[in-house]
Amino acid sequence: MRVRLKDCAWERFGDDLILVHDPREALTLADPDGIVRTLVETLSAGPATPEELAARLRDRGHELTTEDVREGVLGLDSLGLVEKADDQWLGDSRLDERHFSNLTFFGAYSSLERSRADFVRKLRDAHVLVLGVGGGGSSLVQCLAGFGVGRLTLVDRDDVAPRNFARQFLYRHADIGRSKVERAAEWVRDYDPGIDVRAVDRWISGPDDLADLMDGVDVVAGGLDGGPDIQLVVNEAIMRAGVPLVCGGMGRTEVMYCSVDPGVSPCLLCDESDQPSPAEQTSAGVARRLSRGLRLNNALIAPIAMQVGSLIAYETLRYLTGFERPRAAGQRVILDLRTGLTPQATPFPRDPDCRACALVPERR
CATH class of the missing domain: 3.90.930 (Outer Surface Protein A; domain 3)
Incomplete structure (x- = not known):
């Protein structure tokens, strides 16, 4: 060599x-x-x-x-x-030019055992299921396309609306009223015709709504709008399939992202195990009940939406390539807007009786 x-x-x-x-x-x-x-x-x-x-x-x-x-x-x-020395490039001048920056990035992590081209090939062979193509999700789609992820399945149920234009740059004025996920898929095809992209216009209300989309998926990434338990629905679906999840979003003054590595890290349901029940007649129980019932208008402005999408994308990159270990597996990373987006990680508790963790299939 x-x-x-x-x-x-x-x-x-x-x-x-x-x-x-x-x-x-x-x-x-x-x-x-x-x-x-x-x-x-x-x-x-x-x-x-x-x-x-x-x-x-x-x-x-x-x-x-x-x-x-x-x-x-x-x-x-x-x-x-x-x-x-002989595996810096993909061997196709067109692809080498397309992935020049990606290849350069992975040069910092390449070695005699694994070349920079190996990392990019891994991305080109990957399949990511993206949940939501709205605020953070639209930026996430753009990042994944930039990586050159070979196959994307996009899931959303919303249509493009004027209020989206403050933070979602996949869409144009002429798209108002159109399915977001169809328009997002069109954007990907225009951006890179080599990416195989599928649009799924579907409302997700239970784990079974995702079951038929999991085949061959390497990572599930993004976040869905819905009730307070929608992430637990997604959590159960990924635990059943044994597929990692990277998700995130924004509260009123916090940006958050986390990931779940089934069979390795605690999951989102584990994180619920040490939370006070909304039914508890305690101050903590009352506070949680009020929080769950609080209606928050979407305050996700452009730079924050792009940050959410990029944080999810970067953690997804860790899972897809292994260039470094996942940094948010089994923990919630919070960036506080009131302290200049200073990040702080809080690990999930590990619940030995977690019914979702019990669903994980044996790893091959």
Whole structure:
């Protein structure tokens, strides 16, 4: 396998080599005999196999075996400094241009084991079920399309209305009165004809309303309008299917997102287990009953809608590619508008008797 050095800068400092790949941090590598510097300089001249590198290093006066060089390369790999040289691109000039930024992003996470092209291929093979294409959902659709997710199933029941234009940029004045989900699917097809998109104009009132949409889905993402228990309906559906969920939205002065990894993290119903019952004759019970009955007009303005959509999309990206672990699995991440959108995570309790967690099929 040919090895490539990622873009970086270095300089000798006494017996050390100072090396910078990510501007936020500098690596200091002990290098009293200059071998590390010579290895880095040799790699910077172009991709090479460990055998070729060993030969080049011997030409520069370092008598190292191929195994010595291989161990050195693995050390650089552990620091995120090298990657596979022959799998940076998708092999199609049109696709390489289309996914240039995505490939560049994943270059920060690529290694000898997994190339940047591997991550993008994973996205192109993925299927995401998007629930809701309104406020945050419309931004979510745009992000997923930008990733190049290969298959999207969009679910919504609303029609385009003038009040949507403060925050939903998939739609135009001429779309007023049309099905949002049909128009959103049209937008995706116009944006990238290579994405397979399906529009489902359907009201979701129970888990069975989602059952026929789960086949082959990798992640369910978004949020639906409905009663206070609509997210528990979605939670039961994803637990039955064993498919991760990423959802979010806005309260009056808070932005929230969370995710559920069935069989791994606590679920949304677990989160209900330590909440006071609205029927309790306590101050907490009364407060919850009042909160559940409170009618909130949609205060989701454009930048907040885009933030909700992007947070959900980024967590979805974690599930789809594994470039890093899901950050919101089994916890609620809240960004408080009153404190400048400072995030704070609160883990869900784990309910050993949760009836939704008991529905999760055995993992393959």
